[in-house]
Amino acid sequence: MDIQRIGVTPRYADAVAYGGVVHAVEVPADERGDIAEQTRGLLSALEATLERAGSSKARLLTATVYLTDMADYDGFNAVWDAWLVPGCAPSRACVKVAGLARAGWRVEVVVSAAAV
Numbered sequence: 001m002d003i004q005r006i007g008v009t010p011r012y013a014d015a016v017a018y019g020g021v022v023h024a025v026e027v028p029a030d031e032r033g034d035i036a037e038q039t040r041g042l043l044s045a046l047e048a049t050l051e052r053a054g055s056s057k058a059r060l061l062t063a064t065v066y067l068t069d070m071a072d073y074d075g076f077n078a079v080w081d082a083w084l085v086p087g088c089a090p091s092r093a094c095v096k097v098a099g100l101a102r103a104g105w106r107v108e109v110v111v112s113a114a115a116v
Helices: 035-052 070-083
Strands: 004-008 013-018 021-026 060-067 091-096 107-114
Touching (some): 004 035, 021 035
Parallel strands (some): 060 091
Antiparallel strands (some): 013 021, 060 107
């Protein structure tokens, strides 16, 4: 079984698929915007990455959400809940972190999804 890497850079890949499972990480495109704006952009990019890797948001298995401020929890969830396919919510953890790689990033999401 070959490992498939999507969006490869010298430092990371946007997604890695192996053994019928796609692993992906997504961050906001930039530091601007409130939690809703950053989440909408992040989830749109994540959806495209999952599709390129042979999966979809309907096939999510797990998600870990990293927030820099738990005051953003409800705002994140409003966008997340609207984005999810009904009946296809993954198991999920949400963790408050002291910071992310860029000071203005408010959220980072790590997922695994079944390949099609």
